[in-house]
Amino acid sequence: MNQVKVHDWTVKPPCVAVLHVDFKGKESLLRSADEKLAEAVNLFEALEVEVVYSDIVRLSQVNSHTLLGKGKVEVFAGTCRDLKLDAVFVDCDLTPSQQRNLEKAWQVKVLDRTAVILEIFASRAQTKAGRLQVSLAQIAYQQSRLVRSWTHLERQRGGLSKVGGPGERQIELDRRMLLDKAKVLREKLAQVKQERGVQRSARTKQHILQIALVGYTNAGKSTLFEALTGHEAGSENKLFATLDPLVRKLKLLSGREVVLSDTVGFISDLPHELVEAFKATLEEVVASDLILQVHDASSLECMAQADDVAAVLKQIGACSIPIIHVVNKVDVIECRDDITLEGIYCSALTGEGLEELQQRIEEHFAHVEVVHELEISAAEGKKIAWLHSHGKVVEQSLKEQTWHLKVQLESSVWQKYQKLFDVG
Numbered sequence: 001m002n003q004v005k006v007h008d009w010t011v012k013p014p015c016v017a018v019l020h021v022d023f024k025g026k027e028s029l030l031r032s033a034d035e036k037l038a039e040a041v042n043l044f045e046a047l048e049v050e051v052v053y054s055d056i057v058r059l060s061q062v063n064s065h066t067l068l069g070k071g072k073v074e075v076f077a078g079t080c081r082d083l084k085l086d087a088v089f090v091d092c093d094l095t096p097s098q099q100r101n102l103e104k105a106w107q108v109k110v111l112d113r114t115a116v117i118l119e120i121f122a123s124r125a126q127t128k129a130g131r132l133q134v135s136l137a138q139i140a141y142q143q144s145r146l147v148r149s150w151t152h153l154e155r156q157r158g159g160l161s162k163v164g165g166p167g168e169r170q171i172e173l174d175r176r177m178l179l180d181k182a183k184v185l186r187e188k189l190a191q192v193k194q195e196r197g198v199q200r201s202a203r204t205k206q207h208i209l210q211i212a213l214v215g216y217t218n219a220g221k222s223t224l225f226e227a228l229t230g231h232e233a234g235s236e237n238k239l240f241a242t243l244d245p246l247v248r249k250l251k252l253l254s255g256r257e258v259v260l261s262d263t264v265g266f267i268s269d270l271p272h273e274l275v276e277a278f279k280a281t282l283e284e285v286v287a288s289d290l291i292l293q294v295h296d297a298s299s300l301e302c303m304a305q306a307d308d309v310a311a312v313l314k315q316i317g318a319c320s321i322p323i324i325h326v327v328n329k330v331d332v333i334e335c336r337d338d339i340t341l342e343g344i345y346c347s348a349l350t351g352e353g354l355e356e357l358q359q360r361i362e363e364h365f366a367h368v369e370v371v372h373e374l375e376i377s378a379a380e381g382k383k384i385a386w387l388h389s390h391g392k393v394v395e396q397s398l399k400e401q402t403w404h405l406k407v408q409l410e411s412s413v414w415q416k417y418q419k420l421f422d423v424g
Contacts, residue, residue: 014049014050014086014087015050015052015083015084015085015086015087016044016049016050016051016052016085016086016087016088016089017051017052017053017054017055017079017080017083017085017087017088017089018037018040018041018044018051018053018054018055018088018089018091019054019055019056019057019076019088019089019090019091020033020036020037020040020054020055020056020057020091020092021057021059021067021068021090021091021092022036022056022057022058022059023059023062023092024058024059024060030301030303030304030307031268031301031304033056033058034056035300035301035304036091037054037055037056037091039268039301040054040089040091040113041054043089043091043113043116043117043120044089044116046120046123047116047119047120047123049087052083052085053079053083053085057072064095064097064098065097065098065101066098066101066102066105067090067092067094067098067102068102073102073105073106074105076088076106077105077106077107080106080107080108081107085106085108086108086109087108087109087110087111088102088106088108088109088110088111089111089112089113089116090102090110090111090112090113091112091113092112092113093112093113093114093269094110094112096144096145099112099145113269113271114141114271114273115141117267117270117271117274118134118137118138118141118271118273118274121134121137121274122134122138128192129189129192132185132188132189132192133189135181135185136182136185136186136189136276137271137273137274137276138273139178139181139182139185140182140273140276141271141273142178143175143178143179193283196283196284197283199247208249208257208258208259208390209258209259209289209290209365210258210259210261210284210287210288210289210290211250211258211259211260211261211288211289211290211291211292211361212260212261212263212284212285212288212290212291212292213225213260213261213262213263213291213292213294214263214266214285214291214292214293214294214309214313215265215266215293215294215295215296215305215309215328216265216266216267216295216296216299216305216306216308216309217265217266217267218265218296219265219294219295219296219299219305219328219329220294220296220328220329220348220349221262221263221265221294222246222262223328223348223349224292224294224326224328224346224348225246225248225260225262226348227348227349227351227354228250228260228354228357228358229248229249229250229260231246231248246261246262247259247260247261247262247284248260248261252358252361252362252392253355253358253359253362254362254392254393255388255389255392255393256362256365256388256389256390256391256392257389257390258361261284261285261288263282263284263285264282266308266309266312267308268304268305268308270308270312275312275315275316282316282318285313285316285318285321286316286317286318286321288318288321289321289322289365290321290322290323290324290361290364290365291313291318291321291322291323291324292323292324292326292357292361293306293309293323293324293325293326293343294326294328295325295326295327295328295341295343296328296329297327297328297329297330297332297333297336297339297341297345298329298332298333302327302339302341303340303341306341322364324343324344324357324360324361324364325341325342325343325344326343326344326346326357327339327341327343327344327345327346328346328347328348329347329348329349330345330346330347330352330353331347331349331350331352344356344357344360362392365392365410366392366408368410369391369392369408369409369410370408370409370410370411370414371394371406371407371408372406372407372408372409372414373404373405373406374387374403374404374405374406374407375402375403375404375405376402376403376405377401377402377403378398378401378402378403379401383421384403384405386417386420386421387405387407387409387417390409390413390416390417391407391408391409391410391413392407392408393405393406393407393408394406394407394408
């Protein structure tokens, strides 16, 4: 192992440690092992524990029983005793047997990356939909680890005919209970998915353009959402502060109304169980007309984080949707020349760059729109209001009792206008 790093701490319980495993041949060009370790520590601390020890373990060969080599396992067992650790976070995915064997060797609770992220999500879930999604992800994770709870029971010995021993019966019973619970959760989530689908369908029928905010966790998406819409999103400076999509109308500078949704933050190596469980949430991204990908300009890992977000977008089938890159938190950096990302520089906190961002959104939608010249009677205010909310009014003047307008509209919106107001 590398040189021991012990953090300052004053409160003993719970006493926890973090080990980041750096696999030979799988090193990242964009993110160093030290940076990955720092993120792992930040993850564990999100559970309101105090990390008293952290280290990088470099592996050239994986031990199928304990992941780490025998010598490293024995050395760290002494560390666990000396620091009287209560839990250890091994920052990678462990097999059930590896997790069980490490717990035996170290005599502490061992959690892998998926377990820690699931714990964070469980502590953040506030709404019914969020709790359902987290519960389903936890069940998927628990199913492969049922055997860990019943190693003290016989699995085959003592069985009659084709009937296994008491351990096997208990495992099967628990597996069946989890499957039944998962079925109920999926049915409830299907209702949530249907309700959100109806809401999206209604917006589509009204030809309201949809924009989704995405980005690495804690990049400032919720703060940007609040700054643009004026609606509180519960933004906090912590990981995964937003789990449930929040959808609000956004009036652009031209007066056109669009819909903006704030979504769950992404992270590197996002567990498959979470991606599957949060499909109802992530569909807000897939169904959007435009994505605003928010980057944290103050993070030294912003380039690596951008790649991680792109990987998740590909995973959920949203990589073909147009993207505007938003480089956020420029108010807390000293030299902007050091930023290598291209995009709209802004600060959701101070408001800097937000007007430029709105203009960029307008320009994007203008590329797929046609300008229509219209003459509308001053008495037909409903038509004029509809055009303002569904398109961009480029010019508008009143002569006597007739409005002369130039309006930028998508072809589908123009067809809707013609049908709604019986215009030839």
